[in-house]
Amino acid sequence: MVSERPFQSEEEFVRWLQKRAVGRVQGLRLGIGDDAALARVPSGREIVMTTDLSIEGVHFSTRLYTPETIGYRAIARSLSDIAAMGAVPKYALVALALSKRASRRWVESLYEGMWRLARRYRVGILGGDTARYSGKTLLDVAVIGEVARGKALLRSGAKPGDRLFVAGTLGLSAWGLELLKARARKGMAHEALRAHLYPEPQCGLGRYLAKEGLASAAIDVSDGLSTDLHRLCEASGVGARLWESRIPRPQASANGRLQARLLQFALHGGEDYRLLFTSSAAKVRRIPSSFQGIRIHQIGEVFAPRKIVLMHEDGAEQLIIPQGYDHFRKS
Amino acid sequence: MVSERPFQSEEEFVRWLQKRAVGRVQGLRLGIGDDAALARVPSGREIVMTTDLSIEGVHFSTRLYTPETIGYRAIARSLSDIAAMGAVPKYALVALALSKRASRRWVESLYEGMWRLARRYRVGILGGDTARYSGKTLLDVAVIGEVARGKALLRSGAKPGDRLFVAGTLGLSAWGLELLKARARKGMAHEALRAHLYPEPQCGLGRYLAKEGLASAAIDVSDGLSTDLHRLCEASGVGARLWESRIPRPQASANGRLQARLLQFALHGGEDYRLLFTSSAAKVRRIPSSFQGIRIHQIGEVFAPRKIVLMHEDGAEQLIIPQGYDHFRKS
Numbered sequence: 001m002v003s004e005r006p007f008q009s010e011e012e013f014v015r016w017l018q019k020r021a022v023g024r025v026q027g028l029r030l031g032i033g034d035d036a037a038l039a040r041v042p043s044g045r046e047i048v049m050t051t052d053l054s055i056e057g058v059h060f061s062t063r064l065y066t067p068e069t070i071g072y073r074a075i076a077r078s079l080s081d082i083a084a085m086g087a088v089p090k091y092a093l094v095a096l097a098l099s100k101r102a103s104r105r106w107v108e109s110l111y112e113g114m115w116r117l118a119r120r121y122r123v124g125i126l127g128g129d130t131a132r133y134s135g136k137t138l139l140d141v142a143v144i145g146e147v148a149r150g151k152a153l154l155r156s157g158a159k160p161g162d163r164l165f166v167a168g169t170l171g172l173s174a175w176g177l178e179l180l181k182a183r184a185r186k187g188m189a190h191e192a193l194r195a196h197l198y199p200e201p202q203c204g205l206g207r208y209l210a211k212e213g214l215a216s217a218a219i220d221v222s223d224g225l226s227t228d229l230h231r232l233c234e235a236s237g238v239g240a241r242l243w244e245s246r247i248p249r250p251q252a253s254a255n256g257r258l259q260a261r262l263l264q265f266a267l268h269g270g271e272d273y274r275l276l277f278t279s280s281a282a283k284v285r286r287i288p289s290s291f292q293g294i295r296i297h298q299i300g301e302v303f304a305p306r307k308i309v310l311m312h313e314d315g316a317e318q319l320i321i322p323q324g325y326d327h328f329r330k331s
Numbered sequence: 332m333v334s335e336r337p338f339q340s341e342e343e344f345v346r347w348l349q350k351r352a353v354g355r356v357q358g359l360r361l362g363i364g365d366d367a368a369l370a371r372v373p374s375g376r377e378i379v380m381t382t383d384l385s386i387e388g389v390h391f392s393t394r395l396y397t398p399e400t401i402g403y404r405a406i407a408r409s410l411s412d413i414a415a416m417g418a419v420p421k422y423a424l425v426a427l428a429l430s431k432r433a434s435r436r437w438v439e440s441l442y443e444g445m446w447r448l449a450r451r452y453r454v455g456i457l458g459g460d461t462a463r464y465s466g467k468t469l470l471d472v473a474v475i476g477e478v479a480r481g482k483a484l485l486r487s488g489a490k491p492g493d494r495l496f497v498a499g500t501l502g503l504s505a506w507g508l509e510l511l512k513a514r515a516r517k518g519m520a521h522e523a524l525r526a527h528l529y530p531e532p533q534c535g536l537g538r539y540l541a542k543e544g545l546a547s548a549a550i551d552v553s554d555g556l557s558t559d560l561h562r563l564c565e566a567s568g569v570g571a572r573l574w575e576s577r578i579p580r581p582q583a584s585a586n587g588r589l590q591a592r593l594l595q596f597a598l599h600g601g602e603d604y605r606l607l608f609t610s611s612a613a614k615v616r617r618i619p620s621s622f623q624g625i626r627i628h629q630i631g632e633v634f635a636p637r638k639i640v641l642m643h644e645d646g647a648e649q650l651i652i653p654q655g656y657d658h659f660r661k662s
Contacts, residue, residue, distance in 0.1 A: 029377065029483075030483075030485065033486075033566065034416070034485055034486050034487070034566070035381065035412040035413075035415040035416050035486065035549075035550060035551060036379040036380055036381035036412050036413060036415075036416045036418070036474075036476070037379065037380045037381070038377055038378070038379050038380075038416065038478075038483050039377060039378050039379075039380070040377055040480070041372040041376070041377070041378055043374040045372070046360065046369055046370060046371055046372070047369070047370050047372055047378060047475070048367040048368065048369050048370075049367055049368045049369075049370070049422060049424055049457065049473075049475060050366065050367035050368070050424070051424040051425075051426045051459045051460050051471070051473055052426070052460050053426045053428055053460045053461075053462055053471075055428055055462055055464055055466070056466075057464060057465065057466070058462055058464045059462075081366040081367050082366075082367060084366035084367075085365070085366050085367045085369065087367070091380060093380055093381070093382040093473050094382075095382045095383070095384045095426070095471040095473075097384055097386055097469055126380065128382045129382050129383050129384045129471070130384075131384055131386055131389055131390075133386055133388060133389045133467075134388065135386070135387075135388070135466045135467045135469075136464075136466040138428055138466070138469060140382070140384075140426040140460070140471035140473075142380075142382055142424050142426075142471075142473035143367075144378070144380060144475065145367070147369075149371070152360075152361075152369050154361065154365055155364075155365050155366065156365070218366075219366060220366060235364065235365070
């Protein structure tokens, strides 16, 4: 199990990583321990590349999160970007700037969390770079994936008349964060807490949509529906109409105030990592009603005016302004 | 030119990056602005992947370095890893955790430094992730490169009897750091300062050695000859004998003390980013005496005992212990 003796050197840490390395990753020729990792790319495939920071005090707090969830969530963020491209994640490079306060057990648990998710998707964690320093703990996870040539899902392909879909519930993660902050410990089994602590990137669905050519555009909802839909619309040069009644949000008992907040979470809350995608009217019938147990909801449609409006049941139209988290502006 | 108005949002920063993006990068289908970047990999090629942290207070100080040199050096570290694999660097993902103290001009200069080196090697900087926070500025640069299938240079192929080579002078960068710390400003044109501030990754040489199949093993000297030769020997299960008189070090006027220190810099100083490689006796004659103006020096040979010894001119043998920088242990 875990040991409390600290790592004596970078070499000892690298040896520990090598011993614990995930099993065989198809295509990988060389993982940890050389100047760089080396991998085959099957012919007919393109590579996709993304990188995501997780910073103590910005993306996580060591008081609210266990190291295992911090590691899990860091991998989830990057895998979700790969899912949104319709690609298969293959390799992760982890750069870890480690606070001097972090114990060996803490680092081992962090990696346990990363491996837990990486193993499930057969992603190889290829080491990377690690340093101890007198600052805040920070992870950067770069993931490289593969997709069949010409099949990647882009943000830029949505056209007026396309329908807008989301896979799974929105706002659960923001609600989970609220519960976590309130230390709702007896609610640990709560669906929202689970969604916040262990989000599930939708790699299978992304891959399916890409392979079948069903989506005209796609993005993952990482900073909130209002923000990520805005990004998709900007990239495509279009706008969108959302139907309030169709937006899949957490169910709450008859509590009007909570229900209103859950709609706000669904519209603006971050870290749901659900795929948001558009599909031409001709292909709508081929979109499955659910995929791997997750319901797919048609929540609106694309139109030409470059704005996002929310249609209420009483027919009222509300202009939606992006309110998602911007790590650049807010901090 | 540079503007002093701060970036208002992550989106504005991304737009600035997109406008300034390096020109066409062969193979790149999609750079900044989607969930991930997308690129073709020619058939018959493998990909290499590496990531390197540059942390304020560990790898750089904002008092000693301009943002332009910080950016340049961060890219150089990763490109040198790719060079040591004999690969061609193609794409860089930059994750930037930015201290709140950093001005817009500072960030722009940082990117100017990164682009300066990236452009020269036709490497596309694909954006990545950026956040402002209340900690120290930190960059993580992941680079993806390409190499012909089966041609990558590994650390693990050295065999007893192989000869040991290094391309260019060792210890210049450590000397340059000393001059920099001493604020030897009038010495700005000094070769050592230049080597420290603007190291040149040896991508051309790495690629040549890989293509021609000349090297049995290779590594870049980033943490000092004693440390990186130790790593190469460990990976290959061998040892090495170095000839003191052959170790290429900076020339100094007749100053015995300085000359002794320059030998120490050459043996243990970091950040030279020279390629250290081995070649079988049968191929030694095919190793050029210089490449792109850089002299290639035969500095020793590989033997079976798993130790590194330095042979002095008087015939004395000295055991060499790795003394390079270990960011894990020292900090």
